[in-house]
Amino acid sequence: MYKLGSLIGALALAGATSMAVAAEWQALPVNAPEPADNPTTPEKVELGKILYHDPRLSSSGTVSCASCHNVMAGGEDNRAGSVGVKAQVGGRSAPTVWNSAFNATQFWDGRAPSLEAQAKGPVTNPIEMGMKNWDDVVVRLKAIPGYSGLFAKAFTGADTITADNAAKAIAAYERTLITPNSAYDKYVNGDLKALNEQQIRGMQLFADTGCGGCHSGAGFNGSQNGQAATGMYMKFPSIENGALEAEYGFTKDAGRFEVTKNEADKHLFKVPTLRNIALTAPYFHNGKVKTLDDAINVMAKTQLGKDLTPQQMGDIAAFLGALTGEFPKQEMPRLPGYPGKTFDFE
Amino acid sequence: MYKLGSLIGALALAGATSMAVAAEWQALPVNAPEPADNPTTPEKVELGKILYHDPRLSSSGTVSCASCHNVMAGGEDNRAGSVGVKAQVGGRSAPTVWNSAFNATQFWDGRAPSLEAQAKGPVTNPIEMGMKNWDDVVVRLKAIPGYSGLFAKAFTGADTITADNAAKAIAAYERTLITPNSAYDKYVNGDLKALNEQQIRGMQLFADTGCGGCHSGAGFNGSQNGQAATGMYMKFPSIENGALEAEYGFTKDAGRFEVTKNEADKHLFKVPTLRNIALTAPYFHNGKVKTLDDAINVMAKTQLGKDLTPQQMGDIAAFLGALTGEFPKQEMPRLPGYPGKTFDFE
Numbered sequence: 001m002y003k004l005g006s007l008i009g010a011l012a013l014a015g016a017t018s019m020a021v022a023a024e025w026q027a028l029p030v031n032a033p034e035p036a037d038n039p040t041t042p043e044k045v046e047l048g049k050i051l052y053h054d055p056r057l058s059s060s061g062t063v064s065c066a067s068c069h070n071v072m073a074g075g076e077d078n079r080a081g082s083v084g085v086k087a088q089v090g091g092r093s094a095p096t097v098w099n100s101a102f103n104a105t106q107f108w109d110g111r112a113p114s115l116e117a118q119a120k121g122p123v124t125n126p127i128e129m130g131m132k133n134w135d136d137v138v139v140r141l142k143a144i145p146g147y148s149g150l151f152a153k154a155f156t157g158a159d160t161i162t163a164d165n166a167a168k169a170i171a172a173y174e175r176t177l178i179t180p181n182s183a184y185d186k187y188v189n190g191d192l193k194a195l196n197e198q199q200i201r202g203m204q205l206f207a208d209t210g211c212g213g214c215h216s217g218a219g220f221n222g223s224q225n226g227q228a229a230t231g232m233y234m235k236f237p238s239i240e241n242g243a244l245e246a247e248y249g250f251t252k253d254a255g256r257f258e259v260t261k262n263e264a265d266k267h268l269f270k271v272p273t274l275r276n277i278a279l280t281a282p283y284f285h286n287g288k289v290k291t292l293d294d295a296i297n298v299m300a301k302t303q304l305g306k307d308l309t310p311q312q313m314g315d316i317a318a319f320l321g322a323l324t325g326e327f328p329k330q331e332m333p334r335l336p337g338y339p340g341k342t343f344d345f346e
Numbered sequence: 347m348y349k350l351g352s353l354i355g356a357l358a359l360a361g362a363t364s365m366a367v368a369a370e371w372q373a374l375p376v377n378a379p380e381p382a383d384n385p386t387t388p389e390k391v392e393l394g395k396i397l398y399h400d401p402r403l404s405s406s407g408t409v410s411c412a413s414c415h416n417v418m419a420g421g422e423d424n425r426a427g428s429v430g431v432k433a434q435v436g437g438r439s440a441p442t443v444w445n446s447a448f449n450a451t452q453f454w455d456g457r458a459p460s461l462e463a464q465a466k467g468p469v470t471n472p473i474e475m476g477m478k479n480w481d482d483v484v485v486r487l488k489a490i491p492g493y494s495g496l497f498a499k500a501f502t503g504a505d506t507i508t509a510d511n512a513a514k515a516i517a518a519y520e521r522t523l524i525t526p527n528s529a530y531d532k533y534v535n536g537d538l539k540a541l542n543e544q545q546i547r548g549m550q551l552f553a554d555t556g557c558g559g560c561h562s563g564a565g566f567n568g569s570q571n572g573q574a575a576t577g578m579y580m581k582f583p584s585i586e587n588g589a590l591e592a593e594y595g596f597t598k599d600a601g602r603f604e605v606t607k608n609e610a611d612k613h614l615f616k617v618p619t620l621r622n623i624a625l626t627a628p629y630f631h632n633g634k635v636k637t638l639d640d641a642i643n644v645m646a647k648t649q650l651g652k653d654l655t656p657q658q659m660g661d662i663a664a665f666l667g668a669l670t671g672e673f674p675k676q677e678m679p680r681l682p683g684y685p686g687k688t689f690d691f692e
Contacts, residue, residue: 292686340638
């Protein structure tokens, strides 16, 4: 699938374009695909950024989308389990919001087919943002004077403050959260000095070891830029390993089976992106693996049946570090006020 | 103390300047006073903004300064008690960080003489950010590669990552959190159309009722732009009121007495700023009063022995709404990464 030799060969030829190697090693697009019923507009993005950062979308008034998917950092919270309202700890590690627009499905078990569908989940999850239902969220949004103008600018119709529109705005904002121009992207776009020797060795090892069998495409997530209808799922662990299981307890979570109740889906998880993976420790669905080196070791053993040397792991880690992209500058949103009044937070 | 008639008269005269009335009604300065040992520099402000928003300064990795003093909103959390690590709820309502540079002292009981001293408190408060001590914070900061360059740019010396420097950087950032150009500021600077009739009535009532006896100066906090050494404290409630006490329980907190153990300081609280007061409900040290109208009623009864009509309260509330300033645009900080590794968060 990956032919690094031919990439380097092709790039070294005068006149070679990055298009010639795109099918094998793809740079991250700077724009995300948009669904037909939710085209990205500046007004929607602005509203979505505000909603994303507004803790009043949680029962306690203390948890926003950004609390667990921190866009100031790697797009998540660097914890095994995220902390929701009342200090409740979630059972799965928060995936990064950065480049999530390139995932074919959302959540570790892929239960949301779109960013729009995903955005609605945590708000009413009792251990995350804890709102009883979206009707209550809409009541709050309608009570905050500044939101009416923001929704009216972003959407058409008589009654624009709805759960669907809130989710659409958040999704539109998330589609702008793209980190292009990583060292890897520059390299595959023809700048052969963008990666150092160790990173190039790691890139070759990544291919040779078989990592790209699942972590394929521009997002390194098997989703082919979000165009694939179902995304890619893999059984994890694919190869039983008693020692690793004893240490990390990966199989306590049945993965996609929890959604489908289909026996064949037991322990299937969506292939997560490797973009910015150096910034999103700890790793895997349960966040039990604390370092990138250990995560590489686990993957090699449980998914590919291979034992890597420490040097090989270091090389692959160096390559994965080259997947850290450029984070766009963002202006901090201003949350509209609720002048002189107080919500009944829990 | 306040002479609104003379202000309007003075402003109406051709050639009158706002300086002529500055002693009575002061506009908010656009720059905050700086201590001699911590001059504000762009490098310090940038570092401080990052530290202020970094939840890794808390034991759980979930609480930053911004969690309870949200600069995207009114500079606090719109809750009676702030929520710290492990969902612990603080006993006093978080004061706004906006314009805190103009407070002579910090905290409701004035126990911190500077923003620098204040910044160190919550980080190691067991019910706020929960770090055991600042040494542990420094260990974390030193482990995050990106911080070494940021501290070295902001400070001089061999070992720049220290608790003192972290606090200085946070304080330097906070000194940039100023909201000038409220409708009130425009009015006292000569734009007589900046306030509507109700707001002007409220301004006069504010003066006539005696509110400005404590809420004086540009910050409406009795601190004379932070130049007064001790700031202003008032006994609250000054006038006993059984009904209000039964409803709100103000006297359960002994205020400044908790710091000084001086009997004369019982139930003394720092006079808080009224800048952006419409955005910082609920009100008072215990956050038990949910609306601005009720807060005005409480103040009139307990501090001034006056009963206001609903129209008078509405007028004063309208004036206080005119103290909502312009919030400067801020670029969202990027938190430096901890590549491939995980802190042992609680």
